[in-house]
Amino acid sequence: MTDRPPVADERPPKPRPAPAPDADSAPYWTAAHEGRLVIQHCTSCGNRQLYPRDRCLVCRGPVEWVEASGRGTVYSFTVIRQNYSRPFRDWIPYVVALVDLEEGPRVMTNIVGCEPDLVRIGMAVRARFEAVSDEAGIALFSPEG
């Protein structure tokens, strides 16, 4: 059940939007470009968080970057079957999901590498990475194994 746009688009494929790294987020994008998933760890209370912030969300203490395992489980998801904006229209149907990382943070991502209708809540997934610019990458997730 794919709802394609009514008019064929002859333009070349448009790349995935790239982030604009800032002082707080640059370490995340750089690590993803290198094929690593990193999260923030509070050196005061031990909280782990992602998305990047300049301080701990719980105690406002200082944070440091630590490497995550890249393993997680699907908390929730939806299958996008209509999106006429480029480049997303070229991907439909695709999965937008919330994934609980093994270390705790919950991240919004795409599930790739399997048919959208096979994605399930609780499914074990693992990070994979895609470069979106010369200095930034993003983490996507695929079924484990």
Ligand SMILES: [Zn+2]
């Ligand atoms: Zn803290």
